[in-house]
Amino acid sequence: MSAAFAEALPKAELHVHLEGTLEPDDLMRFAARNGVDLPWRTPDEVRAAYSYTDLGEFLQLYYMGCTVLASRTDFHELTTAYLHRAAAQGVRRAEMFVSPQSFMGRVPVADVLGGVLDAIADARTDLGVDGAVLVIAQRHRTEAEALELLDVIAPLRESLLGVGLGGAEVGNPPSKFARFFADARRRGYRLACHAGEEGPAEYVREALDAGVERIDHGYTAAADPALVRRLRDEGVPLTMCPLSNLRLRVVDTLDDYPVMRLHDEGVVVSVNSDDPPCFGGYVADNYTALGLSTAQLAALARSSFSASFAPAGDVAAGIVAVDAFVGSQPNVADAP
Ligand code: ADE
Ligand code: ZN
Numbered sequence: 001m002s003a004a005f006a007e008a009l010p011k012a013e014l015h016v017h018l019e020g021t022l023e024p025d026d027l028m029r030f031a032a033r034n035g036v037d038l039p040w041r042t043p044d045e046v047r048a049a050y051s052y053t054d055l056g057e058f059l060q061l062y063y064m065g066c067t068v069l070a071s072r073t074d075f076h077e078l079t080t081a082y083l084h085r086a087a088a089q090g091v092r093r094a095e096m097f098v099s100p101q102s103f104m105g106r107v108p109v110a111d112v113l114g115g116v117l118d119a120i121a122d123a124r125t126d127l128g129v130d131g132a133v134l135v136i137a138q139r140h141r142t143e144a145e146a147l148e149l150l151d152v153i154a155p156l157r158e159s160l161l162g163v164g165l166g167g168a169e170v171g172n173p174p175s176k177f178a179r180f181f182a183d184a185r186r187r188g189y190r191l192a193c194h195a196g197e198e199g200p201a202e203y204v205r206e207a208l209d210a211g212v213e214r215i216d217h218g219y220t221a222a223a224d225p226a227l228v229r230r231l232r233d234e235g236v237p238l239t240m241c242p243l244s245n246l247r248l249r250v251v252d253t254l255d256d257y258p259v260m261r262l263h264d265e266g267v268v269v270s271v272n273s274d275d276p277p278c279f280g281g282y283v284a285d286n287y288t289a290l291g292l293s294t295a296q297l298a299a300l301a302r303s304s305f306s307a308s309f310a311p312a313g314d315v316a317a318g319i320v321a322v323d324a325f326v327g328s329q330p331n332v333a334d335a336p
């Protein structure tokens with residue numbers, strides 16, 4: 001299967017952290033612009049640091065990256081750069097995570113989210129990409145801080161799609177944030193939650209019990225047949241990130257990565273990039289890395305639209321776009 005097919009295939013990206021899309025050149029440029037000292041002197045030194053033993057080690061680097069972002073303009077540029085790369089990889093809809101807690105006391109939340117939302121509006125016109133934002137609460141912090149975050153972002157409620165939970169998973173289960181999810185639901189947000197990346201399948205259960213509508217990663221659920229049935233029966237999608245799981249040593253190899261098995265068992269699964277430059281690839285690179293047939297990749301692209309929080313008409317249009325693309329390609333059989 002060619003990388004060109006994966007790149008041209010229309011798709012939705014549902015699991016990407018904007019702060020994690022900082023390319024090494026931009027990281028250095030923002031650092032110089034904002035007078036931030038970093039332990040690296042060149043983009044190549046940054047690239048050399050992209051090697052981790054686990055999620056915790058990665059998060060240290062990720063939070064250091066956040067320190068170079070200091071203004072509304074920075075967030076606008078960051079988002080525009082990601083959306084251009086995503087468009088070149090076939091992304092028609094991007095539901096993006098932003099975590100304002102990393103910037104509190106330093107960059108006003110109106111500038112963080114305002115810069116992102118302005119870039120989304122520009123990209124809708126310039127690139128035809130339909131963008132949306134989910135605000136992430138960091139799970140190593142308290143639930144009280146997560147609840148406070150909901151108050152802080154309240155003025156932008158109508159411009160935001162949803163909320164999620166990210167950061168250091170083990171020891172910070174979804175049940176710790178049950179009131180956060182309940183309050184976010186009451187305010188009308190769509191609910192996502194990182195679970196089952198390094199944490200056990202039980203964390204995925206807790207997220208479902210908290211009313212979460214989409215699970216980010218969910219890798220460890222794949223080994224729990226009862227949970228797989230529950231995900232299928234409740235129609236809760238997983239946003240899986242193969243290159244992230246490989247680089248964070250959740251898996252040793254992608255040879256037996258369970259995405260297609262879960263799909264065949266009736267779970268809605270999509271393929272995503274998480275923090276693309278940090279893990280060696282954008283979304284189409286993640287599709288390509290799976291070594292699947294073109295028909296299987298097309299099935300995953302359809303699921304990416306089904307798993308999105310887009311209005312039903314846009315989901316249907318996304319699936320039609322996949323079908324039209326597949327129909328324009330020679331020798332692509334249908335996969336269920
Ligand atoms: N924040 C950015 N990337 C993340 C990941 N892979 N898991 C949890 N939180 C994150
Ligand atoms: Zn993530």
